[in-house]
Amino acid sequence: MFQLQWIWHNLKGYRNFYVTALVLSIVCNALYLTTPYFSKELVDKFLSSKDALFNLEHERKLFWLLLAGMVGFTLLRTICQYTCNMTYELSSQGMIYRIRAHLFRRIENQDMEFYDRNRTGDLMTRLTGDLDMVRHAVAFVFKGMLESCSLFIASSVYFFMVSWKMALLLLAVTPFIFGVVVLLDKKAKPVYVDLREKLSQMNTDAQENISGNRVVKAFAREDYEIEKFQKANKEYSDANKKASLLWLKFFPYMEAFANALSVVMLLGGGFFLIKGEITMGEYVAISGLIWGIANPVRNLGIYVNDMQRFMASAMKVIEIYYARPIITDREDAVDQTERLHGDVEFKDVTFKFGKHIVLDNVNFKIKAGQTVAIMGETGSGKTSLINLIPRFYDANSGEVLVDGVNVRKRKLSQLRSQIGMATQDVLLFSDTIDGNIAYGDSDMSEEDVKHYAKLAAANEFVEKMPDGYETIVGERGVGLSGGQKQRLSLARALAIKPAILILDDTTSAVDMETEKYIQDSLRNLDFPCTKIIIAQRISSTKDADVIIILDDGKITEMGTHDELIAKKGYYYEVFKLQNDGFGKEAV
Numbered sequence: 048m049f050q051l052q053w054i055w056h057n058l059k060g061y062r063n064f065y066v067t068a069l070v071l072s073i074v075c076n077a078l079y080l081t082t083p084y085f086s087k088e089l090v091d092k093f094l095s096s097k098d099a100l101f102n103l104e105h106e107r108k109l110f111w112l113l114l115a116g117m118v119g120f121t122l123l124r125t126i127c128q129y130t131c132n133m134t135y136e137l138s139s140q141g142m143i144y145r146i147r148a149h150l151f152r153r154i155e156n157q158d159m160e161f162y163d164r165n166r167t168g169d170l171m172t173r174l175t176g177d178l179d180m181v182r183h184a185v186a187f188v189f190k191g192m193l194e195s196c197s198l199f200i201a202s203s204v205y206f207f208m209v210s211w212k213m214a215l216l217l218l219a220v221t222p223f224i225f226g227v228v229v230l231l232d233k234k235a236k237p238v239y240v241d242l243r244e245k246l247s248q249m250n251t252d253a254q255e256n257i258s259g260n261r262v263v264k265a266f267a268r269e270d271y272e273i274e275k276f277q278k279a280n281k282e283y284s285d286a287n288k289k290a291s292l293l294w295l296k297f298f299p300y301m302e303a304f305a306n307a308l309s310v311v312m313l314l315g316g317g318f319f320l321i322k323g324e325i326t327m328g329e330y331v332a333i334s335g336l337i338w339g340i341a342n343p344v345r346n347l348g349i350y351v352n353d354m355q356r357f358m359a360s361a362m363k364v365i366e367i368y369y370a371r372p373i374i375t376d377r378e379d380a381v382d383q384t385e386r387l388h389g390d391v392e393f394k395d396v397t398f399k400f401g402k403h404i405v406l407d408n409v410n411f412k413i414k415a416g417q418t419v420a421i422m423g424e425t426g427s428g429k430t431s432l433i434n435l436i437p438r439f440y441d442a443n444s445g446e447v448l449v450d451g452v453n454v455r456k457r458k459l460s461q462l463r464s465q466i467g468m469a470t471q472d473v474l475l476f477s478d479t480i481d482g483n484i485a486y487g488d489s490d491m492s493e494e495d496v497k498h499y500a501k502l503a504a505a506n507e508f509v510e511k512m513p514d515g516y517e518t519i520v521g522e523r524g525v526g527l528s529g530g531q532k533q534r535l536s537l538a539r540a541l542a543i544k545p546a547i548l549i550l551d552d553t554t555s556a557v558d559m560e561t562e563k564y565i566q567d568s569l570r571n572l573d574f575p576c577t578k579i580i581i582a583q584r585i586s587s588t589k590d591a592d593v594i595i596i597l598d599d600g601k602i603t604e605m606g607t608h609d610e611l612i613a614k615k616g617y618y619y620e621v622f623k624l625q626n627d628g629f630g631k632e633a634v
């Protein structure tokens with residue numbers, strides 16, 4: 048079972064603890080056997096014997112010794128149980144801490160394709176609910192199973208030692224129990240896999256609704272979303288019920304077999320007692336330990352259930368645990384620590400999402416320091432194009448070169464740390480404005496933060512806020528306007544002094560005057576920088592050195608503003624539309 052091997056691997060550093068805990072579990076169970084031993088001796092000698100009174104008077108020391116032994120071993124068992132539970136806690140908590148840290152590292156290092164495939168709610172379920180289930184298994188289920196098995200074996204051995212006939216009689220019931228358990232195990236597996244999927248779906252729905260609550264409100268779709276969530280909630284609840292009902296279906300059989308043991312004890316034990324094959328003390332000892340085989344029988348079903356639940360959750364965790372990003376550093380990657388110049392070239396680049404060709408044989412060259420604007424209809428491939436430069440995705444064919452070197456041959460961290468990006472979907476972290484701007488360099492001075500905020504036309508509105516740069520902006524920048532968020536995102540991208548600055552519709556939500564201010568700032572940056580700007584407004588593109596028009600993944604127009612106006616193609620049409628339809632605004 049791979050899941051168990053994986054658990055063992057992750058118990059590294061805690062294996063001694065865990066094995067100690069397992070051994071202590073067995074010791075604890077062995078100590079349970081001492082009570083019936085002492086009670087047997089006490090009953091046989093001082094209660095049911097013909098010479099009971101005589102024994103009590105003449106062997107008082109033995110009486111007190113047996114009593115003290117009974118109490119002493121019970122105390123020892125309690126201490127042992129406590130130590131055992133603590134050791135399980137320590138080792139399972141340590142193991143989960145390790146796994147969680149590893150999982151987060153794995154998730155953090157995945158590429159875009161992974162995030163396209165996996166839903167946030169599902170990933171969160173793996174990091175929380177599934178991991179809890181794994182810990183539950185390590186701390187309770189495995190322990191319980193071992194305790195049950197050892198108790199069952201120890202009790203059986205004890206019964207054989209006391210009376211092999213009684214032992215055989217009692218154990219005759221067990222094959223039926225194992226038959227039921229195997230059947231339950233088979234049926235429980237798909238039920239728990241389904242339960243796990245339903246939980247993930249429900250969490251995904253909840254997560255999307257919480258993070259997208261503004262859209263829901265804007266469309267007044269609360270009732271629709273509540274209904275959708277209720278559906279997922281009901282499906283999860285039904286899956287839970289199904290799992291419980293399955294267990295309940297098998298429970299009466301397990302309970303019946305467990306109780307049958309008491310009946311067998313009463314009839315068989317009584318018969319052997321009358322026939323004088325066992326003493327009263329032996330009868331008391333066996334019936335006092337009948338729970339030693341009845342309880343494991345009862346618990347077996349519960350543990351089988353839990354094991355299937357553990358398997359389903361562990362598999363989900365393991366998928367992420369071993370997931371490897373496709374886009375990684377090559378062994379022969381160029382190690383360039385110096386600043387990049389910023390030359391960018393696309394050579395016969397074709398890029399697909401599945402079978403869908405998104406960029407079709409794209410060719411262009413940008414010299415270091417130039418400003419390039421990319422325009423095109425929605426879905427024409429603009430974002431996909433810029434995503435190939437920092438290797439968020441890799442081209443299917445052709446080459447993307449930065450300073451003449453294929454990006455595939457560059458070290459990812461060196462490449463990405465020199466590309467400043469302000470993406471279409473602005474995400475600000477739950478941190479201060481200062482912390483958000485200095486995200487790429489936590490040691491940045493306050494003056495620098497302010498300087499880049501000024502360049503991005505953000506300083507003025509930040510200073511008007513009650514806590515200025517110390518204002519905490521919520522998840523996704525709640526409390527800021529769209530234009531304000533865009534400006535902070537631009538300041539964050541500028542603050543790393545990138546060799547290549549990529550702006551994806553970054554000024555779409557700012558007013559014309561602010562946009563003009565930002566353009567002036569970008570023209571006069573105090574560090575060399577190639578700028579690639581995706582924009583829909585002519586005012587954002589007209590001063591670019593090169594304007595690229597994309598249409599359905601192909602470059603259809605390329606040149607300066609004047610050249611494209613003269614060409615009278617897509618760019619010219621957009622220009623006309625944005626200038627009162629006549630194209631009369633100054634070129």
Ligand SMILES: Nc1ncnc2c1ncn2[C@@H]1O[C@H](COP(=O)(O)OP(=O)(O)OP(=O)(O)O)[C@@H](O)[C@H]1O
Nearest residue numbers: 163400405423424425426427428429430431432471
């Ligand atoms: N993660 C993805 N998985 C599959 N297809 C995608 C993915 N992202 C984009 N696409 C598809 O690739 C094509 C190009 O998308 P892209 O985002 O590059 O266009 P765009 O020109 O930037 O659009 P917009 O102006 O709306 O941002 C679209 O058809 C889109 O459906």
